[in-house]
Amino acid sequence: METPLFTYTLRLADTALILGHRLSEWVGHAPILEEDLAFGNMGLDLIGQARSLYTYAGEIEGLRRDEDALAYLRDAPAYRNLLLVEQPNGDFAATMIRQLLYAAFAHPYFGALSKSKDERLAAIAAKAVKEMAYHVRHVSEWTIRLGDGTDESHRRAQAALEELWPYTGEMFEVDRVERALIERGIAVDPATLRAIWDRTIDEVLEEATLTRPRDGFMQSGGRSGRHSEHLGFILADLQFLQRAYPGATW
Amino acid sequence: MYTQALNTRDQAAPSADSEQDARFQARVDAELKIEPNDWMPEAYRRTLTRQISQHAHSEIVGMLPEGNWITRAPTLKRKAALLAKVQDEGGHGLYLYSAAETLGTSREEMVDQLLSGKAKYSSIFNYPTLTWADIGIIGWLVDGAAIMNQIPLCRCSYGPYARAMIRICKEESFHQRQGYEIMLALCRGTPEQKQMAQEALNRWWWPVLMMFGPSDKDSQHTDTTTRWKIKRFTNDELRQKFVDATVPQGHYLGLTFPDPALRLNEKTGHWDYGEIDWSEFKRVIAGDGPCNRQRMKQRRAAHENGAWVREAALAYAEKRKARERAAYAEAAE
Numbered sequence: 155m156e157t158p159l160f161t162y163t164l165r166l167a168d169t170a171l172i173l174g175h176r177l178s179e180w181v182g183h184a185p186i187l188e189e190d191l192a193f194g195n196m197g198l199d200l201i202g203q204a205r206s207l208y209t210y211a212g213e214i215e216g217l218r219r220d221e222d223a224l225a226y227l228r229d230a231p232a233y234r235n236l237l238l239v240e241q242p243n244g245d246f247a248a249t250m251i252r253q254l255l256y257a258a259f260a261h262p263y264f265g266a267l268s269k270s271k272d273e274r275l276a277a278i279a280a281k282a283v284k285e286m287a288y289h290v291r292h293v294s295e296w297t298i299r300l301g302d303g304t305d306e307s308h309r310r311a312q313a314a315l316e317e318l319w320p321y322t323g324e325m326f327e328v329d330r331v332e333r334a335l336i337e338r339g340i341a342v343d344p345a346t347l348r349a350i351w352d353r354t355i356d357e358v359l360e361e362a363t364l365t366r367p368r369d370g371f372m373q374s375g376g377r378s379g380r381h382s383e384h385l386g387f388i389l390a391d392l393q394f395l396q397r398a399y400p401g402a403t404w
Numbered sequence: 405m406y407t408q409a410l411n412t413r414d415q416a417a418p419s420a421d422s423e424q425d426a427r428f429q430a431r432v433d434a435e436l437k438i439e440p441n442d443w444m445p446e447a448y449r450r451t452l453t454r455q456i457s458q459h460a461h462s463e464i465v466g467m468l469p470e471g472n473w474i475t476r477a478p479t480l481k482r483k484a485a486l487l488a489k490v491q492d493e494g495g496h497g498l499y500l501y502s503a504a505e506t507l508g509t510s511r512e513e514m515v516d517q518l519l520s521g522k523a524k525y526s527s528i529f530n531y532p533t534l535t536w537a538d539i540g541i542i543g544w545l546v547d548g549a550a551i552m553n554q555i556p557l558c559r560c561s562y563g564p565y566a567r568a569m570i571r572i573c574k575e576e577s578f579h580q581r582q583g584y585e586i587m588l589a590l591c592r593g594t595p596e597q598k599q600m601a602q603e604a605l606n607r608w609w610w611p612v613l614m615m616f617g618p619s620d621k622d623s624q625h626t627d628t629t630t631r632w633k634i635k636r637f638t639n640d641e642l643r644q645k646f647v648d649a650t651v652p653q654g655h656y657l658g659l660t661f662p663d664p665a666l667r668l669n670e671k672t673g674h675w676d677y678g679e680i681d682w683s684e685f686k687r688v689i690a691g692d693g694p695c696n697r698q699r700m701k702q703r704r705a706a707h708e709n710g711a712w713v714r715e716a717a718l719a720y721a722e723k724r725k726a727r728e729r730a731a732y733a734e735a736a737e
């Protein structure tokens with residue numbers, strides 16, 4: 155039986171893992187060596203967050219599933235990550251914009267979650283908030299450089315923004331599962347973060363001379379297991395060894 | 405090795421008669437460090453630039469075969485460890501480029517030399533990583549071989565290189581232990597995992613031995629670099645040290661080395677090993693290894709696809725400088 159706390163923790167874990175996995179795809183292929191290292195750092199932060207969250211989710215569930223059972227042995231419909239984070243890396247601008255849209259949300263989110271009545275979530279969030287502060291700083295700097303750099307970089311950054319914008323609405327959605335936890339002081343109400351997110355995004359985009367896209371139809375479904383086509387391919391890579399050699403210890 | 409450049413002889417032999425040369429050599433003989441602003445023979449500068457940049461290129465190209473498996477690592481712990489390891493290798497590349505830059509060649513020039521094919525990198529990274537066991541093997545053997553070569557380099561006469569090596573060696577030994585631990589898990593695992601480990605050892609063993617460069621009887625190029633205290637052991641000495649350290653580790657894993665001539669020599673106490681296929685080594689160095697083209701293609705693609713990003717960063721930095729100057733001029737009025 156999935157309890158709300160289990161589902162909630164899993165959503166946070168899946169989002170962190172999938173985004174960390176995406177960033178790790180860049181390592182060795184970045185435009186400059188310093189960014190290979192930065193992608194590695196940010197990827198490690200996210201995978202670290204995912205590991206703590208999976209371990210906790212497994213304990214809540216009480217079925218002896220550890221971090222690897224949860225990450226490697228669930229198929230796409232059981233994954234609960236935001237659609238935003240499974241979107242392909244695209245070019246460097248798309249990766250940076252995706253990271254900006256997420257980090258500008260995750261940073262205040264973990265800040266609020268660090269005051270959760272659930273001590274374990276609060277502790278995990280307290281660590282994550284520091285990491286996400288660095289992500290916001292790093293990707294804001296790059297967004298500004300790209301937006302206010304050359305015509306080409308501006309065009310690419312603006313295109314990435316348009317393409318990814320429809321995935322930002324899902325971050326602020328609340329369903330029944332979360333509503334109950336919000337009322338108990340365990341989960342964070344994302345509505346309380348809207349103004350902070352807007353301000354961060356607006357400030358960065360203004361300095362970057364980029365135009366904030368208009369809010370149109372927002373895609374959602376990731377957190378209840380309805381994903382884009384991309385997740386299946388991520389999991390095919392991620393889970394390959396565990397699926398090919400069931401039960402082996404690595 | 406990561407520094408197979410040492411096997412290329414510098415064209416200009418150093419003139420041993422000048423007073424500066426003699427003073428330089430005296431410092432080296434006294435085990436004093438040569439620093440970037442000190443006088444040094446041009447051939448010393450060239451040799452070191454070639455060696456350090458080749459070492460840096462090896463770290464960078466070396467990220468590719470291991471990077472292959474980051475997205476497919478079998479557990480989250482292994483995934484994090486591999487990502488951190490590949491990131492460390494990038495960090496090594498960064499320190500080494502900085503060390504080489506102190507000799508007067510810019511990182512851009514060095515990178516261009518790599519991408520144009522003028523500069524070499526270690527032959528080992530032209531072999532493919534086909535299974536997860538290859539990640540264990542690279543840590544255990546490739547990082548292990550690198551350590552054998554690099555520990556003496558921590559005492560290299562050139563200060564910046566020696567200091568970079570001290571920092572790098574610490575991380576390499578961590579990588580080596582981590583790789584061995586992967587092998588241990590495989591060898592204690594299912595029959596399929598054990599077979600994966602054995603098959604990886606079969607493929608990598610000889611190429612790893614080739615990392616130390618040509619046999620001493622075929623390379624007399626070490627005299628100058630030895631006198632300059634860049635190189636302290638010959639290729640065969642380092643190779644033997646590596647074999648002696650590694651063979652018992654492999655036996656502990658329950659693996660068999662793909663060399664029927666391998667046996668402990670009671671008289672010398674060393675492990676004797678069979679003849680290395682030097683034609684394969686020459687072929688891989690010359691560009692016909694299994695992955696030479698692919699590795700260079702990937703490096704060039706990263707560089708070319710990133711050109712617009714580097715241009716944007718530069719353009720932005722210039723705009724900012726111009727704005728700051730304008731603001732300063734306005735304030736001064």
Ligand SMILES: [Fe+2]
Pocket residue numbers: 463492493496572576
């Ligand atoms: Fe390294």
Ligand SMILES: [Fe+2]
Pocket residue numbers: 493547575576579
């Ligand atoms: Fe290493």
